[in-house]
Amino acid sequence: xxxxxxxxxxxxxxxxxxxxxxxxxxxxxxxxxxxxxxxxxxxxxxxxxxxxxxxxxxxxxxxxxxxxxxxxxxxxxxxxxxxxxxxxxxxxxxxxxxxxxxxxxxxxxxxxxxxxxxxxxxxxxxxxxxxxxxxxxxxxxxxxxxxxxxxxxxxxxxxxxxxxxxxxxxxxxxxxxxxxxxxxxxxxxxxxxxxxxxxxxxxxxxxxxxxxxxxxx
Numbered sequence: 550x551x552x553x554x555x556x557x558x559x560x561x562x563x564x565x566x567x568x569x570x571x572x573x574x575x576x577x578x579x580x581x582x583x584x585x586x587x588x589x590x591x592x593x594x595x596x597x598x599x600x601x602x603x604x605x606x607x608x609x610x611x612x613x614x615x616x617x618x619x620x621x622x623x624x625x626x627x628x629x630x631x632x633x634x635x636x637x638x639x640x641x642x643x644x645x646x647x648x649x650x651x652x653x654x655x656x657x658x659x660x661x662x663x664x665x666x667x668x669x670x671x672x673x674x675x676x677x678x679x680x681x682x683x684x685x686x687x688x689x690x691x692x693x694x695x696x697x698x699x700x701x702x703x704x705x706x707x708x709x710x711x712x713x714x715x716x717x718x719x720x721x722x723x724x725x726x727x728x729x730x731x732x733x734x735x736x737x738x739x740x741x742x743x744x745x746x747x748x749x750x751x752x753x754x755x756x757x758x759x760x761x762x763x764x765x766x
Contacts, residue, residue, distance in 0.1 A: 554674055555611020558582045562628045562636035565646040572644045575637065579613055579626050580670065582636075588670035593617060593624035601667035606707060606714055607633055607651060608665035613674060614651060616660040625654050629665060679756075681749055688721050688729075688746050699725070702747065705755045706732060 561582045570578055576592045589595040596602070596615040608614045610631025617624045627637035635651045654660045668674055679698035687699055700719040706712035712728035726745035733743035733751050 554583065558584075558628055558674070559611050559630060559636070562630070562646070563648075566636070566648050567645065569645050570638050572639055573621075573623075575626050575639065578638045578646070579628055582628055583613075583669060583672070583674055585670050585672045585674075591623040592626035593622065595626060595670060596624060596663050596666070598671070599666040599668050600671075602664055603666070603708070604664035606704075606717075608635070609704065611674075612665045612667065613669045614665045615663040616654045616658075617663045618660045619658055624663070625658070625660060626669075627651075627654070679752065681747065681752060684747055684752075688726065702729070702752070702755065709735075709755070711735075 558579075565578075565582075576589070576595055577587075580587065589598060592615060595613075596617065599615075608629035610629055612629050614627045614629050614635050615624060616626070619625060625637075627635040629651065630636050630648060633651055634648055635653075636646065636648055637654070638646055640649045640653055640657065641647050652662070655662055666674070679701055681698075684698045684702065699721045700717065703712055703717040703719070703725055706725070706728045707714050707717050709732065711731045712725065716722075716724045716728075728745075729747060729751075730743045730745035732755060733745070733748075734740070736751055736754060738751070
């Protein structure tokens with residue numbers, strides 16, 4: 550599944566801001582935005598059953614975001630808008646859809662941030678498409694070009710503990726090169742081979758930690 554499904558859900562969710570929606574029906578609202586059918590009866594169950602769960606770092610744009618706890622114990626789910634915000638039911642006003650900071654369910658309801666997922670109710674919702682040739686171009690000569698996959702690769706490096714989350718910014722600089730070189734060394738490449746420039750094999754191994762697709766080689 551391409552990232553477009555997540556983008557479609559974000560756009561769909563944005564049109565609901567300010568509109569009313571039955572209180573407590575967060576999972577149904579999120580399912581409808583992604584176009585996914587009924588399977589689990591609560592956000593807590595959907596979270597526990599997800600195959601690709603990520604429990605660290607702020608959620609990327611276009612993914613389901615989960616929280617556990619609350620008075621009922623059913624948990625809560627929202628859609629990440631990116632930039633530290635979520636689209637959600639019942640915030641900031643009960644019975645209405647709003648756009649709030651991703652930590653707002655923690656502050657307002659005393660919930661615990663569980664994380665975000667690449668799937669919901671057994672259906673894939675999000676992954677990144679990376680163009681290797683353009684990514685290498687960005688890494689060698691033109692460091693910005695986050696649209697070529699720099700941001701996605703930085704997230705992967707942060708998730709495996711090789712790049713600080715503060716450096717996940719879409720800019721391929723010295724810190725990202727060093728982090729990727731460390732990843733190459735972790736896979737067994739020599740210092741000469743570990744030059745910090747992505748190759749197909751090392752990129753595919755990195756992608757396994759949070760699936761994204763290598764569209765072109």
